[in-house]
Amino acid sequence: MNKTLLTLLAALLLSPPTFATHTPIHSPTEEILVEHSVVKMQLAPGITIEDASQAMLSKAADLNLKLVGRQQTSKALQQRGIASPHIEIFQFCNPEDAAKMVRHDIIYASYMPCRIALVEDNNGTPWLTTLNLNMMISRS
Numbered sequence: 001m002n003k004t005l006l007t008l009l010a011a012l013l014l015s016p017p018t019f020a021t022h023t024p025i026h027s028p029t030e031e032i033l034v035e036h037s038v039v040k041m042q043l044a045p046g047i048t049i050e051d052a053s054q055a056m057l058s059k060a061a062d063l064n065l066k067l068v069g070r071q072q073t074s075k076a077l078q079q080r081g082i083a084s085p086h087i088e089i090f091q092f093c094n095p096e097d098a099a100k101m102v103r104h105d106i107i108y109a110s111y112m113p114c115r116i117a118l119v120e121d122n123n124g125t126p127w128l129t130t131l132n133l134n135m136m137i138s139r140s
Contacts, residue, residue, distance in 0.1 A: 036132065037131065037132055038129050038130065038131060038132055039129065039130050039131075039132050040127055040128075040129045041127065041128045041129075042125060042126070042127050043125075043126040043127065043128065047126075048126075049086050049088075049118060049120070049126050052118055052126065052128065053088065053090075053118060056090060056116065056118070056128075057090075060090075060092050063094075064094060065092040065093065065094050065114070066092065066093050066094070066095075067090065067091070067092060068091050068092065068093045068113050069089075069090075069091035069113065070088070070089070070090055070091065071088065071089040072088050073087040073088065073089065074086050074087040074088065085119065085120035085121070085122070085124065086118065086119060086120040086126065087117070087119050087120075088117065088118045088119070089115055089116075089117045089118075090115065090116045090117075090118070091113040091114070091115050092113055092114045092115075092116070093112065093113035093114065098112055098113075111131060111133060114130070115130060115131065116128055116129070116130045117129045117130070
């Protein structure tokens, strides 16, 4: 596996993301922009969607995260004769972390399990996206 991809996935799964373009929300009346609610990371050049998929599954196993769901949406659409860029959604869960989150505030159950999407944009560029839970946590 490519070390760059593994580092990227580890950062995605383990560390709080930082954003140069993040605009803090200072009052409840300010609008939360959709782009602030997600972490979006482009795959490194030379990393295929299959490489990313396998690396993510491998890293999740290393972190003791259980794969509880996987939707291969683009494959389902293609089977229906509908053209689609790659859309695949992985769902991971660590029961201990889930319990801690719910003990803190039951609202976090709405964000479970942890979802990471592996998608292509309209230009064919592959991306990983997931909810920015740090934004949610900082507001609790």
